[in-house]
Amino acid sequence: MNSSFQLDSMDWKIVDALQHDARQSLSALGKRIGLSQPAISERIRKLEDAGVIEGYGARLNLQKLGYGLQAMIRLRSDHARLPQALKQCEAMPEVLEVLRITGEDCLLIRCVIPRPEALQTVVDALAAHGNLTTSLVLSTPIARPVARLDTAEPSARQ
């Protein structure tokens, strides 16, 4: 099933708490949101089984890992050359994320760069597959986890 999962307000509290700290104990989580520990355990299991929660990961500081620069590169190419461009992206560990998007540009590529010189090799490699528009990331003013939009109950479907 690729459709959405029905989360009630308790599920969202659990999801919010796990986004903030995925390593906290289930008993601490239970106290925080007012549910018994076995109940938390069961709900998390269901969220995992349903694929809502895909896993747990560490939030890392790219700067401290030695990646002082981040770049967003838009690639404008024709449809036939896309597979080749993606293959090139896969081969470069600097590329963390590739989005296939609508509009004049086909791909939006996020990559990390240890040193300014390293950006050149990435750009050179990608330029073979289309026209590039490269932007350096100066800062990240907003970065936050996904939240429930409707404060109303999810049963309020149109």
Next chain:
Amino acid sequence: MNSSFQLDSMDWKIVDALQHDARQSLSALGKRIGLSQPAISERIRKLEDAGVIEGYGARLNLQKLGYGLQAMIRLRSDHARLPQALKQCEAMPEVLEVLRITGEDCLLIRCVIPRPEALQTVVDALAAHGNLTTSLVLSTPIARPVARLDTAEPSARQ
């Protein structure tokens, strides 16, 4: 300070493992990478204290959470109107990430959208702060955690 932290190959193995599964037990992690559990514990503590590891979060499936659409919006504005634009972004929970970038566009805004109609309200709100270029995200061909670039060569080239 804000500079990089010296990670040896063991530290990188720990970071890689924690990116893959942050909830695994430290003893399991130790067995996987060949280090005793107290040693793992101590290294993780140092990585956390140094700010390399900023926290732990859940990886969520946006589709299953009810966000079928994702959009990347570029906003081109003048410098004086940027604070106002950011304030607007902060006020919209659909906006997950805002990047300040170089180039003709000032901001790159990632947002999630539950239904197509919801994109309109986001776009309308942002359009007051500058010219928008909106792209829908069709797919995410690549999304992977950060890894250590090979010390020898920055990246494999075809």
Next chain:
DNA sequence: GGTGAAAGGTCTTCAAG
């Protein structure tokens, strides 16, 4: 859906090598 208790596993902290 919820509680509470027992059994087994895990983390931290310590010693000593």
Next chain:
DNA sequence: CTTGAAGACCTTTCACC
């Protein structure tokens, strides 16, 4: 860095409401 062990904490499982 390692092993080993003690005590505290956590998770799972179960019976039960």
